[in-house]
Amino acid sequence: MLSIIEQLKLGKLWDFPGGIHPPEQKKLSNQSPVSAAFLPDELVIPLKQHLGAVGSLSVAVGDKVLKGQALTHTDVALSVPVHAPTSGVIAAIEARTIAHPSGLSDRCIILKPDGKDSWGTKNTITNYLESEPADLIEHIRSCGISGMGGAGFPTARKLQSASGKTDLLIINAAECEPYITADDRLMQDYADEIVEGIRIISYILKPKMTVIGIEDNKPEAIAALTQSVKEQDSILIRVIPTKYPSGGEKQLIKILTGREVPTQGIPADIGIMMQNIGTAHAIKKAVIDGEPLIQRVVTITGQTVSTPCNTWALLGTPVQALLNRYGYKIDKKQPRVIMGGPMMGFTLPHTEVPITKTANCILAPSRKELSAPGDEMSCIRCTACAEACPVSLLPQQLQWYAKDGDYDKCEEYNLFDCIECGACAYVCPSEIPLVHYYRQAKAEIRHRKQDALSAERAKQRFEAKNARMEREKEEREQRFQKAAEQRRKDMAAKGGDDAVAAAIARVKAKKEADAGTEVKPAVAAAIAKAKAKQAEAQAKAQSAAPGDTALPDNSEMAKLREERKRQAREQKAAKAAAEADAPVAAPEAEAARPSEGDPKKAAVAAAIARAKARKTAQAAESQAEPQTDKPAEAAPDEQATADTQADPKKAAVAAAIARAKARKAAQAAESQADKPADAVADEQAITDVQADPKKAAVAAAIARAKARKAAQAAESQPDKPADAVADEQAITDTQADPKKAAVAAAIARAKARKAAQAAESQADKPAEAAPDEQATTDAQADPKKAAVAAAIARAKARKAAQAAEKEAAEKSADNNNKPNEENK
Structure with missing residues (x-):
């Protein structure tokens, strides 16, 4: 073969x-032969006259250039520079309409010829047979040569x-x-x-x-x-x-x-x-x-041109200048100028479009010579387009998909194999502009592919960046690890320890020490004591008689928290006492200004006030009715003072005992005159009660008991309305204000101490003492039981008061009857 x-x-x-x-x-x-080129008034030189990338500007506005001088430069293989077609001055660099079917504008250099047509430096290769092909290719590229047959593909790239x-x-x-x-x-x-x-x-x-x-x-x-x-x-x-x-x-x-x-x-x-x-x-x-590519042969033809011919045209020459030179007469009814031939050319939007490297013909036909396309009609499926297609495509289907925007189908039917020759549109009886649909579809597909390519490149750059960052991170970690190992080796060689490891060990040891000292011994002891008291209270509640009133305790956690708070307050009070100048020398001054924020000091001050009140009461009673001292009573008070210092709850128990005593001697205490010493003690007690809201509740209970007693006294003794009124007013005040309740409580305690000795001389003293002691024990175990005991004490006090009144009335009656019997 x-x-x-x-x-x-x-x-x-x-x-x-x-x-x-x-x-x-x-x-x-x-x-006729090709005519010589001429200089127009201005040259419009598009920066892009080829298929590929646009070069960068090498000139600026106002620069003088010579013929053949490069106006742009580029290092990209798919790009070529443009050159000055003649000598002159760069008048502007702006957007102008370019030779393209879209009729859009692009960046152009506006060159004003100086008429001298002066050449710049020419780089010739006379004996190209001695040159390397690669050097010739680079020379061709630098001269700006691109395909002059239509597409404008850079020639150097094609040869390479x-x-x-x-x-x-x-x-x-x-x-x-x-x-x-x-x-x-x-x-x-x-x-x-x-x-x-x-x-x-x-x-x-x-x-x-x-x-x-x-x-x-x-x-x-x-x-x-x-x-x-x-x-x-x-x-x-x-x-x-x-x-x-x-x-x-x-x-x-x-x-x-x-x-x-x-x-x-x-x-x-x-x-x-x-x-x-x-x-x-x-x-x-x-x-x-x-000589670089600065001119080309252009056919000027058509029946509206008086002298059709071929001429050398400088790149950038406006089409209107060429038409004027060769006698163009515009068709008034249907003016039309086509760049290219009648088959593959396109109609210009105006005649100021410049000549480019791919422009080979300017056709100015008359309306009779080349009629304008008519209105598009529906396809009649004659298959003439398919028979005329030189690439064996299906123009009808391609037009449908292009018109519908189904670009995937267009590619499936090999749209890009179309050479846009226009044979299909030429034979179409329906005058469908098939090539226009194909060009638009191609442009859209290229645009989408470019966007997809840009997105893919961006993705690759992003992934490369992440990979680089991970690699750098690993390298840093390896460097740090190597540095640490080297440091350990150096420390070991010098006989020392690793400083970093030692620091970490110290931090861990400190954390362990802090964790071990979180629970202090004092707090642990307080928690144990609270649990013991709770267990004792539960045992007593279980062994209590059926008739007794026993309230369950379901506040274990609350007690534990209160115990912790009490321990903290005790520590704070001890620290404050240690910092004081003379805490032992001036106990009264310290008691006169108790700390409002420390319950312990408040309890101590209350005990001191009660002791002073008892002393004052004994002195007052010795003036009115001499009696022997009761050392047995002082001992319990001192014991109560010590208890209150140890536990604020015991203060509540002491208050309950004071209320019981107050009820026993209420009538006798009310008959005595007011004492200044009592007022001093009451003011100190008021200060004590203001530091603890619980004491306010106790004082309120005392006030209510006083009110009941005052009512009974008012009924039995009509000659004392002022005291009853005062007691009622005290009851109202204590209900309205906790501070007044505290005052009332202090007064009650003072009166209780005044009448304590007289109450103890009664015959039922042992019987009352036993319940009081039992109430004290219960109150120490549980505050709720203290309240119950106080209520029981108040009831017994009322009974004792009634019995005392009844006995006094009987004795009075007996005394009145004795003289009468003697007279008889």
Whole structure:
């Protein structure tokens, strides 16, 4: 089987599916040579005139530039710089409308020519055969050369990707688009320069064969190229039939080699490289002459142009300037200017759009020559579009999915294989602008893919950052561990311990010591005492008689807390006593100002006040009725004082005993005169009671007992209304104010001490003492039992008072009857 090269030498050709034969209309512009370029009033130079990244600015507003000077620079492979087409001044850098189907604006450099057309430095490579291919590729890139056949892909990048793996180099000279004759005229006028450019490309790629594919409707160009390559055995010229779009990259490869480029692939995938005629000429100018890409051949054609032709146009020349130069007469009814041919071109929004590297034709047709597209109608499913498609696609389905926004289906139906040739729209009877739908769908898919790619890159950067942070963390930990190990080794070598380990050990030891001293011995003892008292009270309650009143104790935890508080208060009081200057020398002064916040001091002060009251009572009673001292009574008071110092609850028991005694001698105590000493004791007692709210409750109970006694006395003694009124007022006051209750309690205790000796001389003293002692014991065990005992004592006091009154009345009656009996 013959190889592709052998088949090419034998002149074998293939065909591609579909295709159309529209009117060529090439005779309008290919009859005259390419005219020279001219200087317009201003040049609008877009920064992006190629497929790829935009370069960075190298000039600023107001800078003077020379012809061929680079205006941008870039180090990106998929980017090329732009150059000044002539010498002049940078007037502005602003957004202007660019040559694009969208009609959008982009950043442009506005250059005002100075008319001198002065060249800058030219970097030429006269003997390129002695240069490295990589140096030639870089030189081509720096001269700003990109594909001039349509897409504008950077030529240097294209050559670099195919270097060393190209078997066949194809030069596209088909120029199948109607009306366009730029390449045709370029080949006729500059065939030698084109062939030289082809040799440079062949030197870089080193292919096995170079083929120039040209349509048979260009006989003059074919003759010129044949004359230029007659001595070049490695360059073949193959004439192909005229058929649109035979100038497409994939279609021309199919015609010349019979091979098909894979879906979404490039010719380099099958060992083929394709370059345009205009690109080959630009490479020759860049390498041999040192001129960057600053101009190109543009076809000016259409029936509204008086002199259709091909001309050299400086990049950045406004379309309106070209039209004016060659006699453009606007069609008043339907003005329209198309950039490109009638099949793949697009209508310009206005004529101030500049010429770029990919602009090869300006078509200004009349309304009769090229009618405007009509209104879009519904598809009639004629399949004409599918039959005309040169890529064997299904244009009808693609249009449906593109219109519906189903871009996944568009890709599934190989939308990106569409070359946008316009053959489907040309044959559509419904005048559906199919190519417009495809372009819009392609742009949207590219945009989405770019967003997805950006998101993926951001994700990768984020993951890389996290990985780096974890790695740095591990490295730090390893460094710290190594440093610690080295420090331990150094300490061991020096005979010392690790300072860090020692510090940690000290902290742990301190924590353990603190944990061990949380419960102090005093607190533990108080807790044990409280539990013992509770157990004793429960035992007594269980052994009590059925008739006795026993209240259960369900406040164990409360007692424990109170015990802890009492221990804390005792510690605080002891500390305060130690800090005092003379606590023993002045006990009365200390008692005169008890601490309002310390119950212990309040209890001590109350005991002192009771002792003083007893002494005063004894002195007062010795003046009225001499009696012998009662040492037995003083002993219990002293014992009560010691008990109250030890426990505030015992103070409540002592108060209960005082109330019992007060009830026994209430009538005798009320008949005595007020004593100043008692008032002093009462004031001290008032201060004591204010420090403890419990004493207020005790005083209130005493006041109620006094009220009952006062009522009985008022009934039996009508000559004492003032005392009864005072007692009633005291009862009301104590109910309204705890402080007044405290005063009343103090008065009651004073009166009790005054009448204590008289009450003890009664015959029923032993019987009353026993219940009082029992009440004292119960009250020490439980405060609730103390209240019960107080109530029992009050009842007994009332009974004793009534019995005393009855006995006094009987004695009085007996005394009254004795004189009468004696007289008899």
